Each structure stands twice: as structure tokens, then as C-alpha cells.
Amino acid sequence: MQTLDTINQTLNDNDAVMLYFSAPGCNVCHALKPKLTEAVVNEFPAFAIVSIDISETPEIASQFSVFTIPTVLVFFQGREFLRKSRHMSVGEVVAAIERPYNLMAGN
Numbered sequence: 438m439q440t441l442d443t444i445n446q447t448l449n450d451n452d453a454v455m456l457y458f459s460a461p462g463c464n465v466c467h468a469l470k471p472k473l474t475e476a477v478v479n480e481f482p483a484f485a486i487v488s489i490d491i492s493e494t495p496e497i498a499s500q501f502s503v504f505t506i507p508t509v510l511v512f513f514q515g516r517e518f519l520r521k522s523r524h525m526s527v528g529e530v531v532a533a534i535e536r537p538y539n540l541m542a543g544n
Contacts, residue, residue: 457474506522518534
């Protein structure tokens with residue numbers, strides 16, 4: 438289970454972080470997560486990916502102002518760059534982070 442401290446440490450220790458907020462009863466969350474995770478890991482290997490179950494840790498969702506699931510937050514160098522909720526595609530997320538990731542990674 439994630440804590441706010443471990444998430445903040447991950448944000449401090451990694452230049453690229455994706456937070457994935459979901460809950461056990463969310464079918465969209467469970468369908469999207471493996472596809473999105475695989476795409477990010479394959480395309481952007483420097484990303485740290487953190488999954489947050491909001492049913493276990495609602496205070497973390499509140500801290501990040503997440504009120505709907507699934508929600509994906511992408512951070513570059515500790516700053517929120519992208520926020521996608523509910524209706525999103527894997528391609529849309531990948532396209533949105535490709536350019537800033539490549540600039541950050543020096544590609």
C-alpha cells in the first residue's frame with residue numbers, strides 16, 4: 438500500500454513519474470491499467486509508475502485533487518505535467534508525454 442511519504446519520495450527521486458489512481462470496483466480502471474503500463478514501460482523506460490487504490494488510501498487521492506477514476510497524473514521533475522481522468526486512450530497519453538519525455542531524456 439502506498440503512503441503519501443513514499444509517493445513524495447518517488448516524485449523526488451525520479452525525473453518521470455506516472456501516478457495511476459483506481460479502485461477495485463472500477464472496470465475501466467482494470468481494463469486500461471495493463472495496457473497503459475505496458476505502453477509507458479516500453480516507450481519511456483525512465484518512468485516510475487505508482488498505482489494508488491483510492492479505496493485503501495482516499496487521503497492520497499484528496500491530496501492530489503483526484504475525484505474520479507481512473508485518473509492518470511504525469512510528473513516531470515516533480516511538476517505535474519498531465520492530468521487525464523475517465524475517458525482516455527493509451528495512445529492519447531503516450532502522445533501527450535512523448536515530446537517532453539524525449540526532451541528530458543535528451544533524445
